[in-house]
Amino acid sequence: MRKTVITENPAPSVRFVEIGAEQAGQRIDNFLLRLCKGVPKSHLYKAIRGGEVRVNKGRINADYRLEEGDTVRVPPIRLPRPDEARLVPPAVFPIVFEDDALIVIDKPAGVAVHGGSGVSFGVIEQLRAARPDAAFLELAHRLDRDTSGLLLVAKRRKALLALHDMMREGGGRKHYQALVVGDWVNDKQHMRQPLLKWLTASGERRVKVDALGKAAHTIITLQKRYGRYSLLGAELRTGRTHQIRVHLAASGYPIVGDDKYGPDDVRAKFAKLGFTRMFLHAGLLEIPHPLTGEPLVLSAPLPPACTHILDYLERNS
Structure with a gap:
């Protein structure tokens, strides 16, 4: 037979x-x-x-x-069968703004924006999985995994290129909030130390202040003091990797919870209080719409974990 x-x-x-x-x-x-x-x-x-x-x-x-x-x-790379389980779980993120050119989401801390460096998938892969009919979805910029807040995703190639041009030319305004170790002195301060990327012996990417690095400009404003800690506003005028984190750490004011540039004892102290992330939040974005030029003012409030720790410091500072 x-x-x-x-x-x-x-x-x-x-x-x-x-x-x-x-x-x-x-x-x-x-x-x-x-x-x-x-x-x-x-x-x-x-x-x-x-x-x-x-x-x-x-x-x-x-x-x-x-x-x-x-x-x-x-080349002949095996693709998954249509009936195979989806490798990237779809996810729905809080949407602050959306039209036919752009999505702005409020990214939670602890979620990478894309796969790589030991992460199988991130926001962009999950967003694509949740919207399989979307013809085009691309990150217009990046946020560190432990940073929360506003993240731009382009829905059209023309919008993506316009956003890249805007950021390269220093257009728009990106405002963050950071809780740092130390009693910040100046009401307003411009940081312009050049930043250089380097690799540790284990191959981990890091950034440091170095004369051979690329120009970087951060504007820091004092928002509130909490004894040994200070809540700061940080405006990015350039978009270097880890820029706010390195500028603040190099100035002697590391961000609370920063696992690369901050002190371990502070991170452990706040972890005991239930705060297990880095206190850096992209809360305000002022940009022209990439296609129409219409002014967009977008905001995302501090997450509950951040407001709770500020309440704790208010009571105990």
Whole structure:
């Protein structure tokens, strides 16, 4: 009796994808992560390094930006079957503003904005999973995992490019609140120390004040004193990695709960009080709409964990 063999998941084959206007401007790695949903990032980066991914028949690096009309060779990477369990759980985040070009969410602390560095997925992957019909969803900027507050997500390529241009040129205003260790003195202070990225012996990314670093500008204002601690406002005039955290720590006022640049004993003390995050919140955003130019003033209140710890300090300072 002859047996019938049924192949449920046929071997994948090489694909060639032509880039349209909506994909133009994306990095090749980000494009592949969206195209090959469910495939581990390490597999995709290995394929890029090995020359299996090609653009217009040529080898490229992971940071290559696609242009309209490019032809991308996608190697035979196995994609998940339609009936396979979704690897990224969808999530709904508090929406502060949304139209056909932009979503602004109030990101909770403890959630990465994207996958990578030991994190399988983040806000953007979960947002895409929750909106499978969305043609385009891309982060316009980033927040650290332990920072809460306003996060911009573009729904159109034109909006994303306009937001990137605005931020590169220093347009708009991004305001944060931070609780720091120490009795802050000045009502207003401009910090302009240059910042340089470096790697620890274990490969962890860090930032430090260094004359060889990139220009960085943070405006700090005093909001309230709580004895040994101070609540500060911080306005970003540039957008360097860990900028507020490093500027404050280098000035002798580390942010409460900062696990990279803050003191361990302070973090342990606040953890005993039930405060297990970093006290840094992106609470106010003033930007022109990326397509219409209309002024947008968006705000997100301090999360309950932050207000509760301020109430505690008010009673005990």
